[in-house]
Every structure is written in C-alpha cells, then in structure tokens.
Amino acid sequence: MKSLARPRSPLPVLLLAATALGTALAAAPAAAQTPAPARSAPMAVPLPQLIPAPRDEPYPGTIALEIDATDVARGVYRVVERIPVTEGTARLTLLLPEWTPGAHAPRGRAEQVADLRFYAGERLLSWQRDPADVFAFHIDLPAGTREVTARFVHTSPLQPAEGRVTMTPEMLNLEWDLMSFYPAGHYTRRIMVRPTVTFPRGWRAFTALDGAVGPASSASPATTAPNTASWAPVDYETLVDSPIFAGIHAQRWDLGQNVAMNVVADDPKLLAIKPEHLATYRNLVNEAVALYGSRHFDHYEFLLALTDRMGGIGLEHHRSSENQMEPTSWIDWTGMDWDRNVIPHELSHSWDGKFRRPAKLWTPDFRQPMGDNLLWVYEGQNQFWGYVLAARSGVQTRDSVLGMLAANAAGFVDSPGRAWRSVEDTTFDPIMAARKPKPYASLTRGEDYYTEGALVWLEADQLIRAGTGGKKGMDDFAKAFFGIRDGDWGTVTYEFEDLVTTLNGIYPHDWDKFLRERINQPGRPAPLAGIEQGGYKLVWRDTPNPFEKGRFADARVLSLTYSLGVTIDKDAKVTAVRWGSPAFEAALVNGTKIVSVNGRAYDPAVLRDAITAAKAAPAGSPAPLQLVVQRGDAVRTVTIDYRGGLRYPWLEKAPGKGPAGLDLLLAPRLRPAPTAAAATTVPRDL
Template identity: 30%
Template sequence: MAALGCGERPGRAPGIIGLEVDARDLPRGLLHAREILPVRPGTAWLWFPKWMPGTHAPCGPVENLGGLRITLPSGATVAWRRDDEQPNRFRCEIPPDADRVVVAIDYLCNNPSVNSDGVDSFGNVDMGVVNWNTCLMYAEPPEGAAGADDAVRLRAQIRLPDGWGRTCAIDSMPDDDGSLHLQECSLAELIDAPLLAGVNLHSVAISDGRLRVSLDMLGPAGQSLEIDDEVVAELRSLVREMEAEFPGPAPFAQYHLLTVLSDVIPETGLEHQRCSLNIFPVAEWNGGASSEALGQLAHEFCHAWCGKYRRPAGMVTGDYHRAEHTSLLWVYEGLDMYLGEVLSARAGIVDADGFVARVENFAEEMALQSGRAWRSVEDTAIANWQLRAPCRRWGELRRDQDYYLEGMLFWIEADAIIRTETQGARSLDDVCARFLAVEPGASPRPYTGDDVVAALTAVLPYDWRGLVESRIMRPAASPPWTSLERCGYRVDMSAKPSSSPTAIREHGFDERWSLGMSIQRGIVSAIVPGSAADRARLGPGMRVSLVDGKPLSAASLMDALTRSRTTGVVSLRCNDGHGWRDVQLAYDGGPQRLTISRSSDAPDLLAAIARPRAAAAQIPQTAILPAVDNVPVAPAPDGSLQTVP
C-alpha cells in the first residue's frame, strides 16, 4: 500500500486526516490502520468514536483495540493515557513544533457487543464488513470550535485481500499497488458509509429514476446471489411507493441497499444516509427473499428521510463523543416503523391481510407489556440502549425498546384521526410530505417535539400535544387498543382453539390471555403479573411436564382449559430446580384468545392506509376535495394537499 506520509499523500493538506486501512488480514479477523492526524501543540485528547449514529448508543467498540501506538512523523513515540472516566478518550502531550501525529491501530474483528453489531467490523475467509469507525480516531476540538463530524475532512484508502471486490457508498479509485483511494469526504460521510468486500459480490439496479437505487449483495464463496424477478419487482414497487411518499428531492444521489448473506456474521440492520447495512442468514435469501428481509430493507431505506435527514435535535451533536438525547425515538424509529410497514404493504411485499395481522400482533404484544403501567414510551426511548439486549426473565415488567412498536401505533392512530376528521381528504402521508421534505442547506435537519406537533397541526388542527402526552409521555393505564378502534376494528376475547402446530413449534404454548403464561419446549418463558399463573407463584424457567395428569401437549392443555369452566382449576406438574411438584392454578375462564375483527359500523382505515399510491390515477389539478374545517383543499403540483386561497 502506498505510504501516507507528510508529502503528497492524504495527510499533507492542513486539517485533513489521512487514513490508510490494511484489510489484507480480514480473513483472519484483523484490521490494521495508520492515520495521519492533525493536532495542536500541548495537551491533545483523541477519541475513538463512542456515540454511534443509528445505534443511539455509546457503543463504539473500543474494547476491541488490539494495538494503539501514537508517534510523531519522525517516528518518536508520543505517550498516551486513557481517561479514567471515558474509556474511548486518550490524552497525549504534543511537542511545540509538531502539528500532526501518526496513530497506528490494530483492531480485533468479529467481537461485537449487543449494541455494536451494526457498527463493528467483521471478516472471514471470503468476505468482510468494514465500519470505518473501528479504524480511526479524531482530535477533540477546542471548546467552542465546530464539531468533528462535518468540519473534519479525510482522504482514506484501503488495501483488500487479493481477488476481493468491494462496494461502498463513497466512490473509490484503484492505485497501481492495489489499494483503493476513496473520494475525499467528511468524517461524518466516511463513518456513514460501511464497505463490503469479498470474493462473491453481485449488484442489481433497482431504479434509475428520481430515486436511484441498487441492491448490492455479498455472500459466501459459491453461494448464488441471483435474485428472483419477483423480488426485483417488489423492490421496484417499493421505490415507486417511496417516490409517491417523498415527492420532493431525495437526501442522496444514489442509494445502496447493502445486503450481506452470512451464517457467521451476526444479523443486523442499520441505517445510513446513502446506504443501509443489512445482514441476514443465508436461508433468508435462498433463491428469493422473505417478506421479513424485504421489510427490513424498506425500514432502513425510509430512514434516509426519517432519522438521517430529519433527526431529533438532541441527537445532532456534531461529534461522536457527546451523548445523544434520544427521547424522540418514538418519532425517529416509531414513524419510520410506520413508514416501513405501510410502504411494504403498498408495494405488495406484504399483502393487505398480512399488514393488518402485523398491526394486530404489534398491538397485542404491547398490551401484554405490564411495564406500561409504570414506564412510558418516552422512557423506553431515553433508556433505549440499555433495553436492546433481550430480558430473559420477566421482560414484560421491564419493557423493551417499545418506542418502535408503540411508537408505530401512535402514528397509526394519528393517521386514523386525520383521515376521519377530514373525511379521507388528508392523511399522515401529507404530514410526512411536509415534515420529511428535503430542503436546501445542511444535513441533518434537526427537529424538536414542538416541530412534530406543528407538522401535525399544519395538516389538521387537533389536540396533538394532548395525544402525545397521553400516548407517549405518561405510563398507560389501559391497553393500546385505541389505534385499532379508530381504524374500524374491535377487540374481544374468545375461546379459539390453541395455536397451530407450526406456531407451537416456533413459539410454544401461548396462554397469556388465559392462565397468564407461555411455555416453550416445556419451559415457562413468560408470566403475566396478576394472572392465575402469577398467583400460583410460577416463574420463568420452571419446567412443565404434565397438565391435569397428562403429558403436556396442545390437546391436553386445551382439554384442561375447557374443564376449568366446571372445575375452576388447572393442575400443572412443575419443577423449579428443587424437584417436581403439582401446582394448582385457580382458573375457571376456559380457553381464551384475543380476537380482533372488523367493526361493521366503521370504515376500514387500515385497508385505506395500506392502499397503493404510486399506481393511483392523478387527481386533476382543478379538482376541489372536501373541505376541512371549512377550508377547501386541492392537490399541489407535488401531489400533496394544500389549502385553496
């Protein structure tokens, strides 16, 4: 690899970082980097990036450093000491006549934490994923100076193993020695553009229209990466629906759906401005693609507008060491969840019935989170990275990252309110067209909670602040059924049969609405507080072998629940680690399942929300639509609705 010195290579220009990454050891799980870093004489604080965009967490994987050496260009050693309170921060003393240092990093790949898998680096014998934040440091700017992400410029190059191809959202040019020189960019742009490399790469042009999109795939050697025509058609339909949803300029010139197929690299999905990183097991794309995989691509793609371009002000820090304030993740992730699910349905990735079923399942899961009684959706957003790891015991009491699902339910309810109050003339699509519109100027374009309320009010005057207070800011006293009811659905309990054999194999016996427990592979996996199982002092982790004296099965469990209407009890043989014993559950309700059905006296707004827009006929510009609060509205040239003067 051509050396980065103080001469004509990337480190020469004042204030520009020169970075060379030697990735030839990626097959062994190692990266080596050499960085020419401009500094000021005196005490310098160098940061290994800590707060990583997209993860919303202080998860920069500094624990995976396998070597850190700082020298002057002359080769003289510069001693460093780690900050006692900030493990990603390093102090060193720069001599009076020095204006740059050379930072040498050895990085240990394939060691992600629960929060860092989307921003870590990975490598094996035939493929690698390089996240540039694992290969560099930056100097903490003086107090009051511009942040590090956009103010700092870089010229980076990378050397890959022989025979490996690559794809990255930043253009690159090969050198005579085989290294690749990336186009000069800001620190923010580099960290936002992971690189895929390997022996088996395949790219498909999805769209070259207003939104230029490609699907760039990386797989193991010998794995077919041919994409079914049906999958390509669904992705192209998705792009058309996105063009309808986001009618103005795009926040990118070209978008890359970076997709890795691997049974070794952990599954993940992470958004970036010009690309998304999506890692799936090989089986997810075995000749085609599952609706879940395509739905993830849609979710991360929508983040280009919702999260990357429009971003909560508290999450725009200007560097990678100041803490992000994440209380508005119910917008960043919740609204994006709505967009990903809705646009997937409109594109045909999920059919209309499947979309309704998913919304129903989301609402049911949130209703079973007993932690809603003490913890608000906003609090799950503030504590988001502490909740990322699944809770193996009593998770319903703690809650998970519920700003995703319950945030989505808020936006479905908001859409239903707008559609109902305007007799279908307006919808959340109009809010998104305004709120997520790309405008000239810097990116990201930050917003506050007041901006969110103002965007909703601009489409429909309503007590949006009160709705946010009750649904997002405060703990909930009742299940989140309002979003479904406003969409024309009703929620009841019924004695439906137990789960299908397939559902039992995948999820076990789910009796949370009856006995208040679920059992997976003979082990209690969840207990509903206040239920019969809770009153009998059962707990997660206990084993169950018999129900009413018979081996546990779907049939024996259903028989026992049916008999409970007359006996008032269900008997379980349980083992809590101290031996087997019979436990009597006082219960007389019989089989119980939550059922969600259409209300006969209300329009089906979920069907309206999922209806495709891209194929709809254009309304003539002279058409006048129904008045809203006595203000007539008509289509604007961009397809959105505007008031008629």
C-alpha cells in the first residue's frame, strides 16, 4: 500500500535513481550500449606529378610563333604556334607562363586563352589540363608526330573590371607571356622561338627584339596593308622580356647611349613634347649611366603609352620597359610633374632587378615560385634611385621628389600596421594580396617595401656621407654592387650577405645589424632618420605638397588622411579610412557616402572649410563636425570631435647654411644634355 508519509526532498531521490541506473549500465553487456554515430574518414588521394622539372638543356628545334594583332575593334589576338617535337614523343606538356619576372607573384592569365586546339598536321589532338597546375596542358601525340600546332585566341579585357586592357583602337601592348606556350622540361633560356606579328595597317611598333624583317620594318609609319614583322630566333626568356608597344599615333626619339624613347598616344597632339622637356630624358639616361658606371644592355627601348584607355603599367625589362602615363603628361609638363616617376624607376631596374637580382627571385622557368624576401632591395632601393634620378635629370622637379619623400614618411608616422608587421613581411604581399583593395590598409599594410625600403636606403646614404666626411655615399654602393661587368646583360644573383659585404667595402659599419633591425623588426620608430640626417624634417601644413596636389587633383579625391583620417572620391564616397583616426572612431567605413556637413550639402570645399573652422572651436564646446552619412539604405548623423585642422606632409629644410646632405644627393652629377628639336628615326622603328 502507499505510504501516507510526507515525500522526501527530490534531490536524494534523483541521486539514488542515478546510482541505480549507473550500476545497471555497468552490469549490462557491451552489445547493449548505444553505438556512437558513424563518421567516415577518407584518406588523401595524391595529385599526380606529371610535369617534368626544367633542365638546363636545349629544346630540340625552334618554335614558330605567329600572332595576328589586327582585330583592335574586338580586342582579340589570334595565335598560331608551331612546336617541333622529337620523333617518338608520346606526350607533350606545354606550359603557359605563370610566374614572370617583375610581377613577384603568380600573375599568369590562363583564363584569357580561349578556343584552344592542338593539331598534328590536320589531325585534331586530345588534350587535358593538368589537375594540379591549371597552366599546364598535356597533349597525347600519335606515332610519327614531328610538330604540334596550337591555335587559339587571347582575349584582351575590354574594360578594367575584366583585367588590364592591352588593346584599344589606337594602340596595343603585346606581352608574349600572355599568348604563348613553352614546352616543359627545359630552362626557358634554352628554348628558341621565331616570333612574327601582324599589326593594323598604318601602325608603328616598338620592341627591344633584334633582327626585324618584313614590311613592318619600313621607316614609313603607314602602309596600304597590315604590317607583318618577323624577328630573328630568340630564346624564350628574352622573348618574354621584350614586349611590344604599337599604335597609330606613335613617335620615336634617340636619347643617346643607344637608348630610345618610343611613344604611343591616344591622340597625336599628346606627343608634342617641348625640346627642353625631351632633354630631361637625355639627362636621365646620362645620369643613370654615370650613377652605375656601366650599361647592362646593348640598346634600351623606353616603351611609353600616353593614354587613359589602355591599362596602366610600369614594368621593368632588361633592355626595355613598359610605361604608362596620363595622356597630358607631356603637354602639361608642370601640371603633370607628379606623374613622371615611372620612367626613372623602370630604367634603374635594368641594373637593380634585371642584372643584379635576389637569388630566390631568379627562376629557370615561369612555373617555379619566386622568393620575394629581398624586394626591399630589388624594389625599395630602386625606388630610392628612381627618386634620385628623377631629381638629378629634371624629369621631375626637386620639389615633387621632396613631396614624394614626405608622403612616404608621413604614411609611417603612427602607423598601426608597423606595430605588428615588418618591412620584410610586406615583401610577401604581392603573392597574398595581388594589390587588391583592403578595408584598412593602414593596419594590414601593403607593399611598403617600396617606400619604407627607399627611406632605409636614404638613411644608409646619409650615414655613409657622415662617416666619410661627404666623400662617399650610396652612389659608391651602386657602382660597386650593380655596376660590375660592363656590357653583360645576363643576370647575377645575390643574397643578403652580399649586400653587407659590399656596404662594408664602402664604409665599415655594422650593416648586418642596421638592415636587420630596420627590415626585420616590427614596432620600430618611423623611418625619419635619413630625412633628418639629410638636413630636413617632416612638417605638417594645411595644403598638399606639390606632388600630392597634382596626384589628388588628377584622381579627383579629397584626401584627409592625416586629419579626419579619410579619403573621399568624386562621388562623395569614402574610399579609405585610417585605423584609429577620428573617422574610424565615428565608424565611417569604405563605401559610406557623405551627404552633408554641418547642415550643408557635401562638397570637398565645404568639408575642408568645416575642418579649418573646427580648429578654432573653444575647448569643451560641442563636437564641431556633424556629418549626415549614408551606407546602403541606412542614413545616420555622425558627430566628430576633431579640432586639429587640415594636415598634409611636407619636408622642410632645417636652419643652416649651404646645401644639406639630401640636397647633395639630389643634385645633378652631369651638365644638362643639349636640347634637340626634332624626333629621330632609328633602325629599330618597325
């Protein structure tokens, strides 16, 4: 019967029940337990390694490469490539270049190759893309095959969203690596190619390739039929290093020292450079040869596009360089002074980067990954020399060069990204980020090895000058390191220790420690020592310096990086926010539109005036800036308590008599070149 007694507390009852249950489970046979859920665990399937490693052996035969570049309306290059094969070869593996010098990252564009077919005679062959490397193609060959013909089209992007535009109705930039295959298993310098290109009629073409023959080699810029040019057989490494610029509005000038300026433009009036301005490029060539004390080319071809229709580029080659500047950079010489550093930079690369190259940045083919760790020399010191040569030659004014140095230095003052990331680590940014926009670039950093590297080498120059009583500087390092073996246009590689040894030969110092601290350690002070030792200091003014004034005007942006901490484009949208800035604290982010400022419709002048007025606001008064902003469908009011005024970086000379160390560095070494009025046609004009 039931007990009529009062029930116990439930906790002891539950404990007794749990104990009994546990005893029962322990006594139960194993088979009675509930099985754990199944979890399949596959084993990895290794990808097949089907691509032979490159060998330093000649490829048998010469490849014939024919490119029809006449379809400028559609932006299409039509390619026929004939690859000889040794009798008995059952499978041919062809590669599209993926890692190319100057890109510092895998920048191949396999997706732009289309309508691809391979033939043995008239027989269509089967092919497969490699499962592990999409830039490799395996072609099965029938018995007796002695030649494989590849037929395909390379589709140049038609708008920037699709990639870099390389063909317009007025000009083209033919880069061989984008539209040619090479056989796997050989160093690219051991593969011979005979190239042929057909251009639109009336066009002129320029390249560093030698031995052009055919109608396009005529000095006349116009013909009644398309121009076809063929060149002497050349190794594939040199071919890829020798791109082409061609256009309907084109001109060529002889700059002396076997160097020529080859220019294509959107409109013929853009080519009207004044003789005194052309003379600065002659100065540039002479100053560069004097700096390095040698020439690592038999001839050198500047390839320059004055355009806003073809994609921008600045890419070094051993005997040429690909360069783009804004259309009016020559005819508005003063207004576009800010835009002309690309030519000095790329010329200097013939010595720094092409002739002397970090060991891990040299590879035997265009498939092996590159090691970017010494880009603070390859690009950083070259950035330094690009500034120096621009000022010495007059290609840019000294004030613009000082403005560039000021802009560089300012970016590293109170830089949150430098607290955690070293200069050395930024050398891997080309591989990781591929220059894609970042939401907070000041925190993540970008390719800072260019500009911070330049400031480190500026400090090295001033240290050597001080230590030798002004008798030596980085000019002496340039001759000793990059100027060796005059006339050699091969490649000599180096490691970190080679830099230290050469520097100690110029001026004994603990260069190992000097470089490792500045390059490898994060959290260091802003790199201002070279500027200060050079007799200048970084100061802030309420107007942009000459370089930034031109740059901002051309881009049509309002830069408030060092005041409000934001950059705003022509459509009133935020394009960059500095981490930790007043704009950041107000939660302004990229893509936000500024609607109004203190009750007035947004205009760049309205916001500038409001920031200036806020500087005079009494301490303790309400926040002086009130913005209405829109992000997506949301509209909100933002108050910002910023009273520091407009701030733009300048270099200001410290008090003292006579030229300072930085003045001496930027001063010309040679007398200016004589002015020549006329363009000169030379045999390499195709």
